[in-house]
Amino acid sequence: MEKRAINPWQWQDQRSYVQAVEVKQTEGILYCSGQAAVHADGRSSTDDMKTQLLLAIRNLEQVIHEAGYECQNIVRLNVFTTSSAELFTCFDVFQDWVAKHSIQQATTLLEVKSLFETLKIELEATVVK
Template sequence: MEKRAFNPWKWQDERGYVQAVEVKQTEGTLYCAGQAAVNPDGTSSNADMKSQLIHALENLEQVITEAGYECKNIVRLNVYTTSSEELFDTGFDIYLDWVKKHGIKTALTLMEVKVLFETLKIEFEATVVK
């Protein structure tokens, strides 16, 4: 696989994403359903944003690795949250650390939504290649 990031500017570098990702000669593409802070028994977390963010990233990482892919090859990430303000105030550094840990260079879209399923506050939807 050949992957190349494009950044005409520098400001996004501190925000944990790139403007575009080109991918050539892939072996496969994994389209992940939205991963949130859902427990193994299927119950939704009612914890705070920071705790749910950590749990959702753990769930996303588990899906990706069990499918035989690597987080570093996430090329598209959609983030849905019920409060952008709460996300940036309490947990965005956790996301940035996770991105750095895996060396992720992804095109990213963040959307604030009115509601997610049950008590969920954040959800990650990823496209991964190999």
């Protein structure tokens, strides 16, 4: 598989994403449903944004690994949140996770009116190998 990031500018680097990702010669593509702060027993988290973000990341990692893929090969990551302002208070958690896995992904961040039950954050990924 070949991946190439396309960045006509440099300002997105500080925001931990790329403008586009070209992928050639893939072996497989994994489309992940939105992963949120849902515990293994199916109970939605009532915790703060940072705690929910950490659990959503762990859940996304688990789905990716169980499918036989790697986080570093996330090429698209949509972020849905009920509060962009609250997310930005802990955005370093997201940025550290992206850096830890050397992820170069196209990202769209959307603030939505609500998510399921008490959820504040949801991560939807496309992964290649």
